[in-house]
Amino acid sequence: MSEKGEVDLTGAKQNTGVWLVKVPKYLSQQWAKASGRGEVGKLRIGKNQGKAEVEFTLNEDLTMIDSLGDKPSGVQAPRDHPFTMQTVGGQTLAVFTETQSESSKERISLEGLVVQRAECRPAVSENYMKLKRLQIEELSKPVRLSQQLEKAVTTNYKPVANHSYNLEYDRKKKEEGKRARVDKQQVLDMLFSAFEKHQYYNIKDLVDITKQPVSYLKEILRDIGIYNVKGTHKNTWELKPEYRHYQGGEEEEKETDD
Amino acid sequence: MASLGGSSSSSTEYIVRVPKNTSKKYSIMAFNSGDKVNCSSWTQARMERDMSNRRMYGVEETEEGAAGSEFGKKQREESRRKKFGIVTREFKVEDQPWILKVNGKAGKRFKGTKKGGITENASYYIFTQCPDGAFEAFPVNGWYNFVPQAKHRTLTAEEAEEEWGRRNKVVNHFSIMLQRRLREQERGPDDDDEEGEKGGKKKKKKGGRGGDLRIHDLEDDLELSSDESDSSGGEDGDSKPKKKEGDVKGKGKKKKKKRGSDSEANEDSDDGDFEGLEVDYMSDESSSEEEVGEEKAKSNKEAVPKGIDEASESEEESEEEKQNEEEGKEEEEEEEGKKTPVQTKKKRDSSGESDTSEDSDIDGEAASALFMVKKRTPPKRGGGRGSGGSSRTGSRPGTPSIDSASTSNTLRAAASKLEQGKRQVVGGSSESPAAKRLKMESSSTAVTTQSPAPSGKSTPQPPSGKSTPSSSDVQLTEEAVRRYLIRKPMTTKDLLKKFQTKRTGLSSEQTVNVLAQILKRLNPERKNVNDKMHFYLTE
Numbered sequence: 001m002s003e004k005g006e007v008d009l010t011g012a013k014q015n016t017g018v019w020l021v022k023v024p025k026y027l028s029q030q031w032a033k034a035s036g037r038g039e040v041g042k043l044r045i046g047k048n049q050g051k052a053e054v055e056f057t058l059n060e061d062l063t064m065i066d067s068l069g070d071k072p073s074g075v076q077a078p079r080d081h082p083f084t085m086q087t088v089g090g091q092t093l094a095v096f097t098e099t100q101s102e103s104s105k106e107r108i109s110l111e112g113l114v115v116q117r118a119e120c121r122p123a124v125s126e127n128y129m130k131l132k133r134l135q136i137e138e139l140s141k142p143v144r145l146s147q148q149l150e151k152a153v154t155t156n157y158k159p160v161a162n163h164s165y166n167l168e169y170d171r172k173k174k175e176e177g178k179r180a181r182v183d184k185q186q187v188l189d190m191l192f193s194a195f196e197k198h199q200y201y202n203i204k205d206l207v208d209i210t211k212q213p214v215s216y217l218k219e220i221l222r223d224i225g226i227y228n229v230k231g232t233h234k235n236t237w238e239l240k241p242e243y244r245h246y247q248g249g250e251e252e253e254k255e256t257d258d
Numbered sequence: 259m260a261s262l263g264g265s266s267s268s269s270t271e272y273i274v275r276v277p278k279n280t281s282k283k284y285s286i287m288a289f290n291s292g293d294k295v296n297c298s299s300w301t302q303a304r305m306e307r308d309m310s311n312r313r314m315y316g317v318e319e320t321e322e323g324a325a326g327s328e329f330g331k332k333q334r335e336e337s338r339r340k341k342f343g344i345v346t347r348e349f350k351v352e353d354q355p356w357i358l359k360v361n362g363k364a365g366k367r368f369k370g371t372k373k374g375g376i377t378e379n380a381s382y383y384i385f386t387q388c389p390d391g392a393f394e395a396f397p398v399n400g401w402y403n404f405v406p407q408a409k410h411r412t413l414t415a416e417e418a419e420e421e422w423g424r425r426n427k428v429v430n431h432f433s434i435m436l437q438r439r440l441r442e443q444e445r446g447p448d449d450d451d452e453e454g455e456k457g458g459k460k461k462k463k464k465g466g467r468g469g470d471l472r473i474h475d476l477e478d479d480l481e482l483s484s485d486e487s488d489s490s491g492g493e494d495g496d497s498k499p500k501k502k503e504g505d506v507k508g509k510g511k512k513k514k515k516k517r518g519s520d521s522e523a524n525e526d527s528d529d530g531d532f533e534g535l536e537v538d539y540m541s542d543e544s545s546s547e548e549e550v551g552e553e554k555a556k557s558n559k560e561a562v563p564k565g566i567d568e569a570s571e572s573e574e575e576s577e578e579e580k581q582n583e584e585e586g587k588e589e590e591e592e593e594e595g596k597k598t599p600v601q602t603k604k605k606r607d608s609s610g611e612s613d614t615s616e617d618s619d620i621d622g623e624a625a626s627a628l629f630m631v632k633k634r635t636p637p638k639r640g641g642g643r644g645s646g647g648s649s650r651t652g653s654r655p656g657t658p659s660i661d662s663a664s665t666s667n668t669l670r671a672a673a674s675k676l677e678q679g680k681r682q683v684v685g686g687s688s689e690s691p692a693a694k695r696l697k698m699e700s701s702s703t704a705v706t707t708q709s710p711a712p713s714g715k716s717t718p719q720p721p722s723g724k725s726t727p728s729s730s731d732v733q734l735t736e737e738a739v740r741r742y743l744i745r746k747p748m749t750t751k752d753l754l755k756k757f758q759t760k761r762t763g764l765s766s767e768q769t770v771n772v773l774a775q776i777l778k779r780l781n782p783e784r785k786n787v788n789d790k791m792h793f794y795l796t797e
Contacts, residue, residue, distance in 0.1 A: 005306040007358075012297035019385040020286070021395070028381040028397065031276045038276045043385075043393055046269025056274065090291030095384055096305075097282040108305050111284070112386070113297060198331075205330060 007096070008109030016112030018095055021083065023120045026131065030062045030077055054083035056120060065131060075130045080123035088114055179213045187212055187220055192243075199244075200228070200236035273392040274385075284384050285400040287358075287370060293406055300360050308355045308369065356402055367409060370402035734762045734769060736776045740795060743782050747794035750777075 023031075031040045041058045063077045093114035099107045122128045190210045194201065206221070207214055221227075225237045238244075289295040339346070356370035376382065382398035734757045742748055742756060753773060759766050782793040 005304045007303040007305050009297075009300055009303060012300060015298055016386070020398075021383045021385055022380050023383050024380055028383070031395070034276055034278070038278050039273055040276050040395075041274050043272045043274045044269050045272065048269075053269070092289040092291065092293075092295050092297070094287040094289070094297055095284060096287050097284050099282050101281060110287075110297065110303075111384070114286075114384075118385075202330070 005108070008107065011110040011112040012094065014112070017115035018112045019116045019118055020093060020095075020114045021118045021120055024122065026065065026077060026135070027058070027081070027120065027122075030058065030065070033062060034059075052085060054085060054118065056081040056083060065134070075134050076127045077131060078122045078125050078128040080125075081120045082123060083118040083120055086117040086119065088117055179207075179211050181212060181216050184220060187217070188224065191220065191224065192239075195225075195239050195243075200238050202236055206237065272387075274395055275388075275392055276383075276395045280396070282396070283399045284396045285402060286382070286398055288373075288401060288403045289368075290403075290405065295404075302362060303358060303360045305356055305358045307351060308357045309351075311354060312349055352400070356404070358404060367407040368404040369407050370404040373401040373403055376401045734764065734772050734776070736779060739773070739776045740780060743780070743793050743795040747785055747787065747792035749790050749792050753793075 034040045039059065040062060041056055044053075044055045044057065046053045046055075058077060058079045058081065060079075063079060065075045065077050095111040095114065097109055097111055099109070101107075187210055191206070194206065194209050201209075203214070203218070203221075207217055210217060212220075221237050224243055225239050228236050228238060353372055355372065356368075358368040358370060360366045360368070376398070382401075383395040384398060385393045385395050388394055738757070739753065742753065748756075750773070754766075754769060757764075757769055757773065759769060762769060764772065777793065780795065782795045785792045785794060
């Protein structure tokens with residue numbers, strides 16, 4: 001598997017430069033709504049009196065803000081976003097990608113190095129203020145709400161002659177009937193195959209597996225097994241050592257003397 | 259794409275695209291500036307997730323499949339955890355750190371840990387310029403801070419722990435620095451392996467040494483004795499002599515070193531404090547020792563006068579010596595001087611106590627040991643001495659366990675010697691030991707309650723259940739054997755038990771021979787009871 005883990009270093013070698021831009025949450029939400037090829041806006045880079053100016057303008061159709069709740073927000077996202085440019089500083093920031101294709105071959109490749117950091121700031125405008133207000137309102141809503149009810153709640157617990165669940169249970173029990181004793185040999189076979197899978201069993205589980213009455217099952221178990229009272233496997237039954245054959249052994253040779 | 263000319267400013271406009279369905283997940287790999295990482299210099303690199311934390315989150319997997327597993331154990335464990343509200347955090351692969359290896363095996367290694375919370379309030383996008391001039395923005399999925407990993411000299415954690423452990427005991431920082439410097443010098447030309455070894459060896463030795471340091475904080479005491487009792491519980495004989503030697507040597511060394519270092523650097527006033535402590539300690543110990551020595555002497559008397567003398571002699575000697583040396587040495591001598599196997603006693607000690615420093619304990623133990631002494635054979639009588647010994651060193655909390663729990667070899671040798679000595683003394687008449695015993699017992703204060711015992715000589719010991727008090731001294735005569743066999747059928751073993759070597763003054767071999775002769779003469783009838791051959795006589 002030399003493919004896995006191998007990092008594609010083409011980006012690093014080419015010294016591809018990328019920008020790392022911090023974008024406000026609402027803007028990224030709007031971008032997620034983009035359609036088609038994913039065009040979200042225009043970036044204008046200008047040189048104004050020696051200083052680089054970068055500004056991003058959001059596309060018109062992406063300015064509608066959805067809000068939670070029933071009513072439409074009526075708020076529009078601001079369109080102009082100047083970028084604040086920053087240097088990368090002391091850090092070396094590289095960008096790498098993980099590709100998970102359908103053939104489940106995960107490739108890691110180094111895309112490039114960050115040459116410029118920027119922060120996308122909204123231009124302060126009326127729209128923005130409204131947007132912010134909306135956000136604050138949503139956030140300030142308490143998570144829990146105490147509400148007074150006019151009428152008492154009566155739908156939860158009603159007295160019932162017998163719960164439906166109980167009725168079902170009774171019916172199931174009747175249908176199953178009492179557990180019948182089958183042949184001892186059969187029971188032993190069942191037990192042995194069960195003990196092949198696990199070493200320790202609870203008596204209840206064994207009753208479940210074998211569907212035998214408890215006393216009968218206990219009789220049989222006393223024959224072939226031992227009951228652990230203390231130790232890690234408390235109150236469990238296990239086969240007697242002479243019947244045991246673990247570490248991958250089969251128990252065909254175990255004969256039970258009846 | 260389109261470039262619009264602006265007035266007095268030239269700007270170009272680019273279209274920004276946010277590609278929708280891309281299978282690539284972008285992440286940031288951040289390096290520290292100090293590491294001077296130059297990505298373009300990498301020839302090849304491998305990166306994969308560090309899965310070493312998986313077992314932390316994964317449940318302890320007991321054996322799957324047949325042996326040792328329970329039916330429905332997993333479900334039960336899970337429901338139990340839920341009941342107690344234990345919430346185990348899931349092991350998420352995406353949150354695991356990365357391991358980046360650059361330039362193959364010989365190159366650098368980096369570990370990249372995920373930085374949390376970057377996507378909470380704002381999102382990061384990577385803007386790349388496409389060939390067509392447009393920008394493409396990709397959201398950043400995760401931010402990983404990569405730090406270089408040192409491949410060599412990774413034992414600093416152990417070392418630090420070790421130093422810290424010693425720190426509490428050695429208050430002299432100079433010695434610590436000195437040691438470290440020496441170690442560094444040694445380490446220079448060595449490999450890592452050797453260094454690790456040395457560290458390990460040193461640790462062991464220091465553990466032994468440190469354990470013996472008589473800086474008597476309670477913690478030390480507990481620590482040490484637990485260690486000791488563990489080890490003693492584990493092995494019986496072999497490790498002990500070695501350890502003892504190590505202890506002694508270590509102590510000697512440590513002492514010297516301390517002295518040396520004291521002379522060299524007296525900066526800390528702490529040194530002075532400790533010196534005062536030591537002095538106090540020793541004075542205490544000597545006084546308590548004398549008391550205990552007496553007790554021991556009393557307990558010894560029963561056995562053999564010679565034994566006592568020797569023991570007391572050695573004690574005295576050792577007392578003197580102790581003034582000069584650490585008790586380790588003296589204990590050793592004392593052990594030998596005791597000449598009794600402390601096997602059973604040792605077992606009791608090692609299993610029972612870790613602190614035998616209380617006087618009440620000592621008294622109680624001595625008394626019980628003396629009780630024991632009455633009714634058991636010499637080997638077990640050593641218990642008395644053993645307790646005495648341990649009690650003596652009880653005031654020195656660091657040592658009792660070592661003492662009592664150690665050197666069964668030497669003790670066994672001592673035991674045999676003692677028996678021989680005893681036999682020589684008591685050889686002829688059986689009266690003398692009894693008489694001596696009685697005398698000594700009456701004189702010993704601690705044993706007053708026991709004076710009637712020997713005369714009564716009710717030995718409940720033999721399991722054959724003969725509870726009737728027989729005559730005070732049992733001579734291995736035909737008459738005695740006949741009496742026993744008439745009363746009840748006995749096996750040879752039972753008979754031997756009746757004629758205990760300490761009573762008859764014969765060695766076990768002699769006893770066996772004499773008994774055999776007697777039986778031949780008597781020619782008792784045989785009967786098989788419980789698969790054992792019993793003899794009996796009908797008269």
